[in-house]
Amino acid sequence: MHHGFSGVKESYLDRYGRFFSDAGLGVLVYDPRSLGESDGRVRQEIDPLQQLADFQDAVTYALTLPRVDPNRLGAWGSSYGGGIAIQAAALDQRIRCVVAQVPFLSGGAIWSQIPVEAREHLSKWFAAERSARAAGEKPMMLPVVAEDPDKTPCILATRDAWDWSMKTAAISPTWRNEVTVRSLELTFSFEPIAYIHRVAPRPLMLIGAEQDNLMPIEATRQALERVNGPKEFVSLACGHFAPYTECFDQSASAACRWFLKHFERPC
Numbered sequence: 001m002h003h004g005f006s007g008v009k010e011s012y013l014d015r016y017g018r019f020f021s022d023a024g025l026g027v028l029v030y031d032p033r034s035l036g037e038s039d040g041r042v043r044q045e046i047d048p049l050q051q052l053a054d055f056q057d058a059v060t061y062a063l064t065l066p067r068v069d070p071n072r073l074g075a076w077g078s079s080y081g082g083g084i085a086i087q088a089a090a091l092d093q094r095i096r097c098v099v100a101q102v103p104f105l106s107g108g109a110i111w112s113q114i115p116v117e118a119r120e121h122l123s124k125w126f127a128a129e130r131s132a133r134a135a136g137e138k139p140m141m142l143p144v145v146a147e148d149p150d151k152t153p154c155i156l157a158t159r160d161a162w163d164w165s166m167k168t169a170a171i172s173p174t175w176r177n178e179v180t181v182r183s184l185e186l187t188f189s190f191e192p193i194a195y196i197h198r199v200a201p202r203p204l205m206l207i208g209a210e211q212d213n214l215m216p217i218e219a220t221r222q223a224l225e226r227v228n229g230p231k232e233f234v235s236l237a238c239g240h241f242a243p244y245t246e247c248f249d250q251s252a253s254a255a256c257r258w259f260l261k262h263f264e265r266p267c
Helices: 013-022 048-062 080-091 107-112 116-134 159-169 181-187 217-224 248-262
Strands: 074-078 097-101 204-209 231-236
Touching: 013 074, 013 248, 048 080, 048 181, 074 080, 074 248, 080 097, 080 204, 097 248, 116 181, 204 217, 204 248, 217 231, 231 248
Parallel strands: 074 097, 097 204, 204 231
Antiparallel strands: none
16 A cells, blocks of 8 residues: 555555455555655655655565465555556556555646746756755755645645645654655656556556545546556545545445455455
8 A cells, every 4th residue: 555645654544454454455554765664865755766666665575474365466555656556556567456546647747737937947946956965965845735835835735735734643643744855856757647558457446536626536537548457437525635534435445345356355
């Protein structure tokens, strides 16, 4: 299982893990490199390619555990982690079934929506940050969320992102409201949409949220049209963060049903 951008396992990911475990599935939950309790030389840095490699290492580790069936190994990811799960499955045939919830699909699509002047400003900022690092300076940091994004630039500049993050901060002592500036730069190069067709013929479920103002549901629906294998689209009547809370039962039940169906286990 892989959480969203900057998320750690205590931010409701353990709740999904218990739900799947109670249904008879084995679950591996971990903090991505540089976040939470995991190691990492540059703390709070989110590198999608490194996270992909680490996700595949997690698959390798899972296959060493007792009672793990290599023919029944699935990947679940949410938001940014949904993109990780999609691209990892596309590249790693050991993954036999996938569920991606409100998935991140294209950094390029987000970049193209940014005004030209702002893109030029960001490009100069990214270049300056790289030069500063090369000179031995500490990485520049940026908040993940802010109460007033107009006054404090941040990554997830929506009110529900702030509200959810503040709630989860109370139950996630290792979560930090900051990432490196390079994390933002690298996000714009992350393109799970380019790999999604390669998940087939393995089964893929995408879960979208109708009021999602971060990962629009129509883009998620259209992404699934690129897939020719077994697939299902689930629509939740909520926003981007509600699958962890108000819509948890619907999202977790749908994912669990998908795994049990394709692992030939009774629901």
